[in-house]
Amino acid sequence: GGSVEPDAYQQIKGEFLNRLRAARPVDGLFLHLHGAMNVHGMDDAEGDWIAAAREVVGPDCLISASFDLHGNISSCIIDQLDMLTTYRTAPHVDTLETQERALRMLIRALDTGTRPEMVFIPVPVALPGEKTSTEWEPGLSLYAGLPEVDVVPGVWDASMFVGYAWADEPRAHATIVITGTDRAVIEQEAVKLAQKFWDQRHEFRFGSRAGSIDECITWALEAPESSVFISDSGDNPTAGGCNDLPLFLGRLVARNVPDAVVASIADAAAVDACYAAGVGAEVALSLGGKLDTVHAQPLLVRGFVQFLDMLPDAKQRQALLKIGGVQVILTERRTPFHYIRDFQRLGIEPLEHKIVVVKIGYLEPDLKAAAPLALMALSPGAVDQDIARLPFQRIQRPIYPLDPEMTWEPTI
Structure with missing residues (x-):
């Protein structure tokens, strides 16, 4: 949080x-x-x-x-x-x-x-x-x-x-x-x-190939694997990210990627609009960029409501929106997607899609076991993996990697 x-x-x-x-x-x-x-x-x-x-x-x-x-x-x-x-x-x-x-x-x-x-x-x-x-x-x-x-x-x-x-x-x-x-x-x-x-x-290194959002999209599209999971690491809600940055979604839409799933964007107003419109309706939405206003602005999109979570055990309202070839999961609250069943609840079989974007860091065990290939996008956000890009004011210095040439010996 x-x-x-x-x-x-x-x-x-x-x-x-x-x-x-x-x-x-x-x-x-x-x-x-x-x-x-x-x-x-x-x-x-x-x-x-x-x-x-x-x-x-x-x-x-x-x-x-x-x-x-x-x-x-x-x-x-x-x-x-x-x-x-x-x-x-x-x-x-x-x-x-x-x-x-x-x-x-x-x-x-x-x-x-x-x-x-x-x-x-x-x-x-x-x-x-x-x-x-x-x-x-x-x-x-x-x-x-x-x-x-x-x-x-x-x-x-x-x-x-x-x-x-x-x-x-x-x-x-x-x-x-x-x-x-x-x-x-x-x-x-x-x-x-x-x-x-x-x-x-x-x-210390990343456990999977890492690059920018666009690099990861390109690598995924070129990969022989049938499905590629990409971590949108800078907006990971389990690390403290806001879970509402539409940066990755924006690049997928702009590049006309034909088959992708994005899990997820927390936007209560957008979920309200989808529920009001109903399954099958076309909606115009201003997505994300409301919690984290530092790293992105809301993304204007038009899409079709594909699914609404109306199951009796629903802990919150969730909607599935299709924008061209991209499906994006919208949630009322910041929500991690750590299990295949989280997707299946919304009628999505993630392994049937070429690109699966998850707002997460390293893949949790269930997703890691399922993913044919995993990539990590070093995306902007509150939990940016590039520590040097963060505007530190109060952290103790010197400290590695901000001060790479420092020397140190352990003392009690």
């Missing part, structure tokens, strides 16, 4: 704290967090949340937390927690296992009367998640090696955060965190992991 309004944050935090107060006394507290929440006017929302929880439960309560590896970890977070762990897969297929590790540490500490400590090393690297997947190198080997550190005597858990590069905050960087009981050992292991991550910073 995008930034959280302060009033909404305070309301939700207040509800949580009230429930926590009602549960006292508390010996142990487990928190399942992401790590990259942004609240307007606040640099470290998770640090604030954890500090507030600590104030309620008191200094003797043990607090354990699980995080997303795309979280941004601060000294405040470390100061308030007793132990933490993070996902070791991207795409994230180990969420439950990560929560279990955090809970096992908490139970271990409570059962043994042991209070572990943590060492953390901020690593000055800010890379997009699409370059740091654990399905290819170097992320694959870096994360595959963490269980070996877990079993070093004196170590309870080794965590590696690649961070969330699109947050313009001082804590936006990679981080190594080691939890354990032997200070000398966890410091040593943290330094080794930090150095290993730093040494491989130049090796």
Whole structure:
């Protein structure tokens, strides 16, 4: 999602704290967090949340937390927690296992009367998640090696955060965190992991062929594969994009591409118009460019309403609009399309179409398994994969890749 309004944050935090107060006394507290929440006017929302929880439960309560590896970890977070762990897969297929590790540490500490400590090393690297997947190198080997550190005597858990590069905050960087009981050992292991991550910073890459929107369209049309999935990565709603940029759609229409599907554009007004017109009607619409007004303007189109989601279990209204050879899915709200069934719900069999555009980063497992060929469009948007194009104001400098010639050595 995008930034959280302060009033909404305070309301939700207040509800949580009230429930926590009602549960006292508390010996142990487990928190399942992401790590990259942004609240307007606040640099470290998770640090604030954890500090507030600590104030309620008191200094003797043990607090354990699980995080997303795309979280941004601060000294405040470390100061308030007793132990933490993070996902070791991207795409994230180990969420439950990560929560279990955090809970096992908490139970271990409570059962043994042991209070572990943590060492953390901020690593000055800010890379997009699409370059740091654990399905290819170097992320694959870096994360595959963490269980070996877990079993070093004196170590309870080794965590590696690649961070969330699109947050313009001082804590936006990679981080190594080691939890354990032997200070000398966890410091040593943290330094080794930090150095290993730093040494491989130049090796991180996209997992599929990447280029501009037009380059990807050309490659797809020339490809021998019957269907090509293209990630519209700059407008990925699961990374914080607005999901309403019509840039890719505009290029497909302008180039008269004969067979393509676009999933999706969030535009409640356009969905309203499609439902009012009905299936088969021709409509003139101003599509997208209403949430993200920085990177694009609304796109004026004429098309035919092909499908309306009227199924009983519909969680929102969705419409399918056909513009020439291009079909575009319109949604009321920002909506990721991660599964083949998301398309089939709207009467679309994606593998029957030459080009399938998905507002996503790396393909999620279901789509990756199905796609004959995958490409990544380095499209503009709130989560632009080209980090150097982002207008950073508050991120800590120097940092790679913004300062490619910088030198660095890990320190506790």
